[in-house]
Amino acid sequence: MTEGAWAELKFRDPSRARELTRALSHVVRSMGRSPVSVMHVCGSHEQAIAKFGLRAAFPRELDVIMGPGCSVCITDVPEVDEAVVLAKQGVRVATYGDMLRVPGTVESLADTKARGARVDVVYSVAHAVELARQSTEDVVFFASGFETTAVATAAVLLRDPPANFSVLSAHKYIPPVMEIVAEMPETRVEGFLAAGHAATITGWGIFEPFVERHRLPVVVAGFEPLDILAGLVTLVDVIREGTPRVVNAYPRCVTREGNRAAQEKLWSVFRPVGGRWRGIAHVPNGNLRLKDEWSSFDARARFDIDLSSIWDYAPATLTQECICGDIMAGISSPSDCRLFGKECNPEKPVGACMVSSEGTCKIWHQYGGHPDRM
Amino acid sequence: MCLGVPGKIVEIDGLAATVDFFGVRRTVRLDVVDEPVSPGDYILNHVGFAIRRIPEAEIGETLALYEQLLREAESDIMAADVRGEIEAGRGDPRDVR
Amino acid sequence: MNAPRVLNPSAARAAGESRSEKRSGRGPTAMKDVPLDETIGMKHGAGGRAMRALIEQVFAPGLPPMKVEGVGLSAMDDGAALRLGDRFLVVTTDSHVIQPIFFPGGDIGRLAVAGTVNDLAMMGATDALALTFSVIVEEGFPLRDLERIHESVRATCEEAGTTVVTGDTKVMGRGEIDGIVLNTTGIGLTERVVRDSGLRPGDRLLVTGTMGDHGLAVMVHRHGLDLEGELVSDVAPLNDLVRRALETGRDAVVALKDPTRGGLASALHEMASKSRVGILLEEAAVPLSSGVRSAGELLGIDPLHVANEGKAVLGVAPDAADAVLACLRDHPLGRNAAIVGTCLPDHSGRVILDTGFGRRLLTEPEGEPLPRIC
Numbered sequence: 001m002t003e004g005a006w007a008e009l010k011f012r013d014p015s016r017a018r019e020l021t022r023a024l025s026h027v028v029r030s031m032g033r034s035p036v037s038v039m040h041v042c043g044s045h046e047q048a049i050a051k052f053g054l055r056a057a058f059p060r061e062l063d064v065i066m067g068p069g070c071s072v073c074i075t076d077v078p079e080v081d082e083a084v085v086l087a088k089q090g091v092r093v094a095t096y097g098d099m100l101r102v103p104g105t106v107e108s109l110a111d112t113k114a115r116g117a118r119v120d121v122v123y124s125v126a127h128a129v130e131l132a133r134q135s136t137e138d139v140v141f142f143a144s145g146f147e148t149t150a151v152a153t154a155a156v157l158l159r160d161p162p163a164n165f166s167v168l169s170a171h172k173y174i175p176p177v178m179e180i181v182a183e184m185p186e187t188r189v190e191g192f193l194a195a196g197h198a199a200t201i202t203g204w205g206i207f208e209p210f211v212e213r214h215r216l217p218v219v220v221a222g223f224e225p226l227d228i229l230a231g232l233v234t235l236v237d238v239i240r241e242g243t244p245r246v247v248n249a250y251p252r253c254v255t256r257e258g259n260r261a262a263q264e265k266l267w268s269v270f271r272p273v274g275g276r277w278r279g280i281a282h283v284p285n286g287n288l289r290l291k292d293e294w295s296s297f298d299a300r301a302r303f304d305i306d307l308s309s310i311w312d313y314a315p316a317t318l319t320q321e322c323i324c325g326d327i328m329a330g331i332s333s334p335s336d337c338r339l340f341g342k343e344c345n346p347e348k349p350v351g352a353c354m355v356s357s358e359g360t361c362k363i364w365h366q367y368g369g370h371p372d373r374m
Numbered sequence: 375m376c377l378g379v380p381g382k383i384v385e386i387d388g389l390a391a392t393v394d395f396f397g398v399r400r401t402v403r404l405d406v407v408d409e410p411v412s413p414g415d416y417i418l419n420h421v422g423f424a425i426r427r428i429p430e431a432e433i434g435e436t437l438a439l440y441e442q443l444l445r446e447a448e449s450d451i452m453a454a455d456v457r458g459e460i461e462a463g464r465g466d467p468r469d470v471r
Numbered sequence: 472m473n474a475p476r477v478l479n480p481s482a483a484r485a486a487g488e489s490r491s492e493k494r495s496g497r498g499p500t501a502m503k504d505v506p507l508d509e510t511i512g513m514k515h516g517a518g519g520r521a522m523r524a525l526i527e528q529v530f531a532p533g534l535p536p537m538k539v540e541g542v543g544l545s546a547m548d549d550g551a552a553l554r555l556g557d558r559f560l561v562v563t564t565d566s567h568v569i570q571p572i573f574f575p576g577g578d579i580g581r582l583a584v585a586g587t588v589n590d591l592a593m594m595g596a597t598d599a600l601a602l603t604f605s606v607i608v609e610e611g612f613p614l615r616d617l618e619r620i621h622e623s624v625r626a627t628c629e630e631a632g633t634t635v636v637t638g639d640t641k642v643m644g645r646g647e648i649d650g651i652v653l654n655t656t657g658i659g660l661t662e663r664v665v666r667d668s669g670l671r672p673g674d675r676l677l678v679t680g681t682m683g684d685h686g687l688a689v690m691v692h693r694h695g696l697d698l699e700g701e702l703v704s705d706v707a708p709l710n711d712l713v714r715r716a717l718e719t720g721r722d723a724v725v726a727l728k729d730p731t732r733g734g735l736a737s738a739l740h741e742m743a744s745k746s747r748v749g750i751l752l753e754e755a756a757v758p759l760s761s762g763v764r765s766a767g768e769l770l771g772i773d774p775l776h777v778a779n780e781g782k783a784v785l786g787v788a789p790d791a792a793d794a795v796l797a798c799l800r801d802h803p804l805g806r807n808a809a810i811v812g813t814c815l816p817d818h819s820g821r822v823i824l825d826t827g828f829g830r831r832l833l834t835e836p837e838g839e840p841l842p843r844i845c
Contacts, residue, residue: 123421253418
């Protein structure tokens with residue numbers, strides 16, 4: 001095992017995990033009621049929980065809900081349509097792999113590609129810039145992902161990209177959606193587990209106003225089993241205490257201020273605007289768009305994206321049965337969906353949650369789920 | 375998407391670093407990491423960009439934090455066990471003050 | 472996206488019923504309930520559920536009955552067995568289409584011989600009487616490569632104590648076939664046929680060594696990944712190892728299977744569903760080389776889902792498990808053998824993974840796992 005792995009292995013020590021699980025059971029049961037509901041808003045947290053089978057170790061009284069933490073899943077249909085229409089218009093589109101098969105109104109980028117459009121899958125925005133450098137034609141980068149990923153997009157724009165490169169931004173900003181969830185009348189969420197990597201950039205201080213306003217605690221947690229368990233023990237403890245605050249349970253990567261240099265880059269390129277998230281309706285300041293001074297690299301300014309050909313299309317019957325919206329809002333889980341694992345599976349996905357590696361349905365399908373509840 | 379994997383810097387060439395992830399090497403950009411990095415440092419990678427240098431000292435700190443959590447929880451659990459024994463001895467647990 | 476055509480009309484109803492059956496742990500996973508698509512996809516050759524469904528719904532039905540007692544097509548075991556007096560003639564056949572044909576640790580020739588010898592051994596026929604060898608070659612294929620392949624065939628036959636007795640040669644035009652396709656049929660004799668359906672609650676599951684070696688070695692090689700320490704295929708004939716295990720364990724060895732396409736996950740699912748037991752697999756007990764572990768983490772591929780070509784899974788009665796394990800470890804091909812799981816009376820047809828931190832259902836790969844490369 002390489003040196004890098006040894007350091008991380010400490011966060012996968014099963015005996016420490018067992019002790020933390022015991023502590024978690026104890027602190028949850030001492031609340032004396034059921035369920036105690038907490039929400040996380042990060043696909044990577046759900047992946048870790050599912051992969052390590054943590055839900056089967058949590059006490060029954062604890063409900064750990066996945067909220068709208070899959071950036072691809074919450075990318076709204078019209079945004080996918082914009083990319084699809086561009087590709088059909090003959091423009092070369094580069095995209096992260098996850099976005100390729102997300103259904104638009106009529107089709108996904110993968111469908112468009114199968115019909116001859118120029119769509120490239122890239123693993124980094126830097127790769128998309130390279131494609132543009134190696135070519136004279138336009139290359140549009142369909143930019144998906146939350147603020148941590150938007151930082152990368154900002155970084156390449158600030159590094160003199162070639163004139164034939166432009167960005168179609170579908171980036172999202174997570175803190176505003178926590179407000180929405182906190183304000184939803186049907187919400188039972190009593191506290192949030194915040195994503196450690198996003199907080200690496202934004203800092204944990206960003207959650208203080210939220211906690212003030214909503215009186216709901218936030219614990220920033222990492223992604224190893226010990227990180228998640230310790231984060232949950234801390235969160236339930238703070239809920240029990242009754243004095244909501246922000247706690248940083250990921251000090252090795254997260255500070256109060258975060259990464260200032262990255263934040264400066266991010267906000268010099270992007271501005272937050274209100275927008276629709278798939279299944280969640282309007283999220284004020286939830287979308288990141290290029291600022292006016294960057295319009296020469298903004299695909300929406302450079303191209304006339306004509307969506308009229310799509311507007312008349314009625315969605316297929318199966319799509320109407322898809323409950324991705326409820327799943328992303330944390331109201332339902334994949335096992336509640338009639339289509340899950342049957343008509344809707346990774347090979348033939350109906351909804352976005354089954355496409356993205358951060359989507360709840362895809363994750364549960366890949367990792368099998370709770371042995372006694374599936 | 376490649377999210378939040380820690381790796382060790384092997385060599386640096388301007389803004390690009392070769393990083394070792396559990397024995398596999400990949401190129402990572404250094405545009406947004408907020409402190410100087412050198413070969414041997416651990417970084418957190420996100421979609422091909424290093425977003426944080428992970429100081430080794432803080433790994434120990436986090437573990438100490440978890441140890442403390444456990445100690446607090448355990449004393450809590452032990453106290454609960456002791457209370458439980460007392461309650462059992464007294465009959466109706468609701469009588470306990 | 473078209474809804475898949477369901478070949479068996481009652482399957483649609485049965486699918487709803489079998490779901491609740493699954494929850495209560497009754498009933499095996501019926502391949503008849505898996506809806507087939509209109510066209511054949513890559514998944515149908517991948518060794519998992521889709522392939523089994525294809526065989527059960529298309530290839531198996533309607534054939535004239537077997538003329539003698541034995542194990543036939545509908546059993547979908549590693550081979551067939553036909554009674555000849557007081558013994559069984561075991562027959563197995565395999566086609567080999569691997570790309571690249573030369574890979575670290577072996578080539579298509581060695582794979583063909585070892586694969587067929589191993590299939591015979593998995594039925595209990597550890598003395599491989601003879602092999603056939605059919606070749607379909609693309610026009611333009613280098614003679615030198617053919618000679619290299621033959622040398623591997625020769626050497627592996629020697630290792631396995633068998634030989635090629637007959638064959639066939641065909642050439643197809645350039646582009647009509649991808650390089651070369653081999654087909655081998657093997658025959659052997661055995662007094663006792665060991666099935667893959669013989670597991671009972673309480674039986675232990677053993678593997679003869681590290682998992683995921685072949686599949687990940689080929690994938691890493693195919694993608695040209697720069698790995699510290701090269702991954703090497705484990706392709707090898709196991710008949711001698713299995714013979715010793717059967718001599719030691721005798722009737723206590725109740726099931727045998729080699730985890731090829733679809734990996735350990737597929738093999739265990741098949742064994743569990745045919746035997747109508749559940750399986751509890753301990754993730755920490757499964758031997759993995761550090762190279763496979765690293766490559767799997769980085770590519771996002773589970774080593775339990777990828778092919779092994781020099782390993783076997785044994786189902787052994789609990790009081791004989793230690794003795795059989797010791798016998799395996801005594802053999803050069805079994806040094807890393809381990810007891811990895813137990814059979815359960817409930818969760819019939821399912822495999823539960825104990826991760827050390829919790830539990831989850833282990834899924835079967837639908838098709839060939841695609842690397843998610845970061």
